[in-house]
Amino acid sequence: MTRKHVEFIQSADVEHKPWVVNGLLKGAQTQILSFDTETGASTEIVKWTHNWESSSGYFNCDVEVFVLSGQLRIGQLRLGRYTYGFIPEGVCIEAWSAQENTTALWMPECHPSFMTSLTDAPGAKRELYIPSSSSELIPWSATITPGFPAGAMRKTLRKGQEGGRSTWLLGCLPQFAETAAEYHPIPEETFVLQGSITTQAGYMTPGCYFWRPELISHAPAYTETGYFAFVRGGNPHLSFHAWEPPFHTYYPWHWNK
Numbered sequence: 076m077t078r079k080h081v082e083f084i085q086s087a088d089v090e091h092k093p094w095v096v097n098g099l100l101k102g103a104q105t106q107i108l109s110f111d112t113e114t115g116a117s118t119e120i121v122k123w124t125h126n127w128e129s130s131s132g133y134f135n136c137d138v139e140v141f142v143l144s145g146q147l148r149i150g151q152l153r154l155g156r157y158t159y160g161f162i163p164e165g166v167c168i169e170a171w172s173a174q175e176n177t178t179a180l181w182m183p184e185c186h187p188s189f190m191t192s193l194t195d196a197p198g199a200k201r202e203l204y205i206p207s208s209s210s211e212l213i214p215w216s217a218t219i220t221p222g223f224p225a226g227a228m229r230k231t232l233r234k235g236q237e238g239g240r241s242t243w244l245l246g247c248l249p250q251f252a253e254t255a256a257e258y259h260p261i262p263e264e265t266f267v268l269q270g271s272i273t274t275q276a277g278y279m280t281p282g283c284y285f286w287r288p289e290l291i292s293h294a295p296a297y298t299e300t301g302y303f304a305f306v307r308g309g310n311p312h313l314s315f316h317a318w319e320p321p322f323h324t325y326y327p328w329h330w331n332k
Contacts, residue, residue, distance in 0.1 A: 115186030145177030
């Protein structure tokens with residue numbers, strides 16, 4: 076895996092580029108937040124203009140999508156704000172479109188290409204397809220990361236295979252604090268949706284993003300306002316504590332704003 080460590084960026088500062096996927100119409104724009112130079116896997120913010128459309132077909136790799144604003148349509152399904160979709164490699168989706176200006180996190184597992192088709196590719200795992208999952212309809216549940224502090228809950232969007240990757244939303248109450256530094260055995264990435272959080276790296280607000288390779292220690296964190304974020308990590312998302320200077324050394328919190 077050859078993604079660079081991104082800790083952290085504000086997506087509003089990322090350059091807009093034409094969104095190019097072989098087999099799909101041009102006309103959309105993308106902001107590449109992180110990119111694997113070996114496989115072509117990426118996390119991007121794609122912006123489709125109204126009346127963009129595509130025929131039915133399938134991708135050459137797994138693709139995750141999480142709508143930030145506007146609406147995507149896949150056949151009769153409508154993916155509105157904070158709706159998630161997982162399209163496995165080779166699974167044929169119905170004709171899809173953006174009939175209004177729409178922005179989404181776009182996460183293919185390799186350089187994506189799209190093949191026009193009316194049927195699945197041989198061997199496609201349709202049973203893994205998540206065509207449209209509105210986060211508003213997903214109940215909050217307790218966090219499942221071992222040792223994670225009280226004051227946070229999650230909405231699971233997708234659980235991958237044991238030892239693989241999962242995707243979820245994390246919500247933290249105001250004054251939530253994680254007092255110990257930690258690291259994980261696999262990569263972790265987060266995109267801030269609402270609220271704010273202060274970490275050793277700085278003050279993260281909506282639109283901020285990080286991608287951490289495995290075994291990168293990150294220091295204590297605190298949110299005064301509350302915090303709501305899109306997260307991709309492990310299944311299970313194991314955490315190990317690492318030494319960092321004492322919690323109070325980093326935070327008089329207002330100094331970091």
